[in-house]
Amino acid sequence: MQKHTISILVNNHPGVLQRICGLFGRRGYNIDSISVGTAEKEGLSRVVITLKGNDTTLEQIGRQLDKLIDVIGIVHVSRYPMVSRELMLVKLRVEPATRPEIFGIVETFRCSVIDIGTNSVVVQVVGDTDKNNAFLHVLKPYGILELTRTGETAMNRGEGQAGIASF
Missing domain, CATH: 3.30.70.1150 (ACT-like. Chain A, domain 2)
Incomplete structure (x- = not known):
């Protein structure tokens, strides 16, 4: 199992983080770490999640996250050179x-x-x-x-x- 880091840009509304975490829990995926804070644009937050899994699992997570209304965009940060x-x-x-x-x-x-x-x-x-x-x-x-x-x-x-x- 590989370690993956994903960044999710979301609307800063009540319940968004709960829906993201709920998605992981319902699918039986574990979040190794999660970091949330305001993003560069007012009204948006960035959620950075690290998890372990294979590429198939990660793609499924990405598709499911993309269906959430308040999700603006998702990037698999660890696919490219990154700082953490x-x-x-x-x-x-x-x-x-x-x-x-x-x-x-x-x-x-x-x-x-x-x-x-x-x-x-x-x-x-x-x-x-x-x-x-x-x-x-x-x-x-x-x-x-x-x-x-x-x-x-x-x-x-x-x-x-x-x-x-x-x-």
Whole structure:
């Protein structure tokens, strides 16, 4: 099964996200990550979904999404050169003795410490999913107290505009 990233440009109306997620659920497809936010034009939102599946599954998803009234356009972003990022906030247990070691790891991964407490720090990690997973793997022995991730957001490189062309 391949990992796919699709971008869906939709009208920013109540219930649109529920209809998209419902379509996936009814068909038995799993969404690995979903990221939603306002798009470049007022009144529109962009939904970026990552999922695993074969090309047949992906084509079926595209046809079903295209039938939804509020869907403006769909692009299979991962078919073309793309950039993708995920934001992750990680609260780590930090004892005074391990603080320099952890800060060194944070610097190596080009992350940012955004909050420091007596025995904890919150680190902001921005990168592709592999980098973020590697960061977690290295810091797991120190004690991860809390973790939150945005899911991937992506767009094609160059001047192409995702979400306008058909799937």
